[in-house]
Amino acid sequence: MTPAVPYTADLTQGNPAKEVDLNFQLPDPEDEKISEPEFKRQIEVAWQVCDRFDLQTDIWRGRILRTVRDRERKGGDGRGTGFLNWLKDQEITKSQAYSLIELADSADALLQEGLLEPQDVNQFSKRAFVETAQSAPEVQQMVSDAARKGDHITRREVRQISDEWTAMTSELLPEEVREKAANNTIPTRYLAPLVREMEKLPELHQQTLKTEITINPDVDTLKQVTSEARYLAKYLGAANQVQSIGSGGVELETALEEALRVGCLSATADMVTQAAQLEQTAAKLYTTWKRLNKLAERVYVDSGESTPNLRSLLNALAPLTSEIVEIQLGDSDSPLSRTIRWRLLDDGGPDESDF
Numbered sequence: 018m019t020p021a022v023p024y025t026a027d028l029t030q031g032n033p034a035k036e037v038d039l040n041f042q043l044p045d046p047e048d049e050k051i052s053e054p055e056f057k058r059q060i061e062v063a064w065q066v067c068d069r070f071d072l073q074t075d076i077w078r079g080r081i082l083r084t085v086r087d088r089e090r091k092g093g094d095g096r097g098t099g100f101l102n103w104l105k106d107q108e109i110t111k112s113q114a115y116s117l118i119e120l121a122d123s124a125d126a127l128l129q130e131g132l133l134e135p136q137d138v139n140q141f142s143k144r145a146f147v148e149t150a151q152s153a154p155e156v157q158q159m160v161s162d163a164a165r166k167g168d169h170i171t172r173r174e175v176r177q178i179s180d181e182w183t184a185m186t187s188e189l190l191p192e193e194v195r196e197k198a199a200n201n202t203i204p205t206r207y208l209a210p211l212v213r214e215m216e217k218l219p220e221l222h223q224q225t226l227k228t229e230i231t232i233n234p235d236v237d238t239l240k241q242v243t244s245e246a247r248y249l250a251k252y253l254g255a256a257n258q259v260q261s262i263g264s265g266g267v268e269l270e271t272a273l274e275e276a277l278r279v280g281c282l283s284a285t286a287d288m289v290t291q292a293a294q295l296e297q298t299a300a301k302l303y304t305t306w307k308r309l310n311k312l313a314e315r316v317y318v319d320s321g322e323s324t325p326n327l328r329s330l331l332n333a334l335a336p337l338t339s340e341i342v343e344i345q346l347g348d349s350d351s352p353l354s355r356t357i358r359w360r361l362l363d364d365g366g367p368d369e370s371d372f
Contacts, residue, residue, distance in 0.1 A: 065142070065169070072143040079121025082114050123150030132161040140164040148175040156182050180209040187212045189223060191231040194239075207239045214246035222249055245282065249273070252286040258293040306342065306361055313338050 044051050044059045051059075082104075089100040104114050127133045127150065138146065141164065149160045149170070156179045163178075164170050184190065184198040184205040189212050197203040215223050226242050256262055256269050276285040313331055320327045336343040340360055347354035 068142045069139050072141060072146055073138060075117055075143065076121050076124045076138075079117035079119070079124075082109075083118045083121055086114075086118065120147060120150070123147070126150075127157065127161070132157055133164065137161065137164040140168060141170045142172065144172040145170045145175050148172050148179075152179050153182065155186075177205075180205040183212050184208040189215045189227060191227055191234065193234045194230055197234060203234070203236060203239070207236055207243070211239055211243040211246065214243055214250060217250040218246060218253070222246075222253075245277075248282045248286040252276075252282070252289055255286070255290040255293045258296075259289060260296060261292065262289070303361060303363070306337075309334070310338050 043063060044056050046056075085103055086100050089098075089103075101111065104111060124138070124146070128135065141149070149157055152160070152175065156175070159178050159182070160170060160175055163174070168174070181198075185195060187195075187208075190198075190208060194203060194208065198205050198208055215226060218226075226246055230238055230242055232238075252273060253269075262269070272285070273282075276282045313334060316327065317331055320331075340362070341358055342361060343356060343358045345354060345356050
């Protein structure tokens with residue numbers, strides 16, 4: 018493993034607590050002598066100090082976690098048990114740990130590649146730094162150039178630069194649109210969401226939408242096409258998950274064309290998504306019902322006359338373990354309350370315990 022570049026930004030030299038006094042004086046919220054602009058300025062300065070301190074602390078925490086993890090990989094049991102136990106002792110979840118390690122890896126990569134100098138990290142808010150680390154290399158370069166010039170980098174600046182880069186370079190956008198973005202006729206904030214949605218689509222649908230934009234390269238068309246691309250991706254993604262569609266011999270592309278023609282693409286996409294969710298819910302419901310029945314049978318066998326309260330619990334759960342499942346929606350005293358019932362049947366094949 019390549020050694021980490023020493024981190025020497027202001028807030029990480031020596032003991033951070035000694036280098037930075039976080040007990041700074043905040044403005045009195047009741048002091049009417051302080052103007053509103055000055056009050057906001059002082060608050061913003063205090064907030065930026067905390068934000069930078071938080072970022073650099075998390076980078077070092079990530080490096081520490083990475084060191085513990087790598088040590089465990091070399092001399093541990095091969096399952097990471099020692100690392101997980103260490104996390105437990107520190108009251109850190111596994112997802113939090115790997116998020117911090119990713120942040121540390123990103124910081125080291127930006128420093129080692131020469132995109133940033135250690136002191137430049139002070140120009141970033143925490144969220145802006147993470148956003149930069151996840152951006153394209155060209156965006157990282159432009160953001161780093163701004164940081165080196167002394168600009169304060171927030172998440173908004175990173176996204177703006179990323180949107181501008183997308184608008185200038187994406188082949189999914191017609192040349193006419195890229196030219197209008199270059200001369201600020203079309204704001205770039207409308208283009209990045211469109212590109213992100215179009216990237217999810219097959220080339221055939223990309224070309225169709227691109228043609229539509231070429232004919233009418235204006236903001237209203239961009240909004241409309243972005244919405245169409247979002248629903249197209251939603252439709253195509255959900256349709257592949259619905260077993261009923263696969264077994265029904267449905268021509269998905271033809272159905273899609275018809276939905277577009279009559280103007281109900283949004284409703285069609287939502288319908289297919291709900292169908293996918295219903296099938297998944299039904300499968301989960303069945304397996305949960307089977308497990309509940311097996312557990313109820315085990316408890317019934319193990320209990321007896323000496324456990325009347327346990328038997329009462331089984332009786333109370335009976336509406337959920339029978340072939341006809343019954344539950345009540347809402348408070349029984351409410352006029353809107355209702356009881357719903359459904360029957361669970363299978364084809365008699367092997368259950369999940371056989372696999």
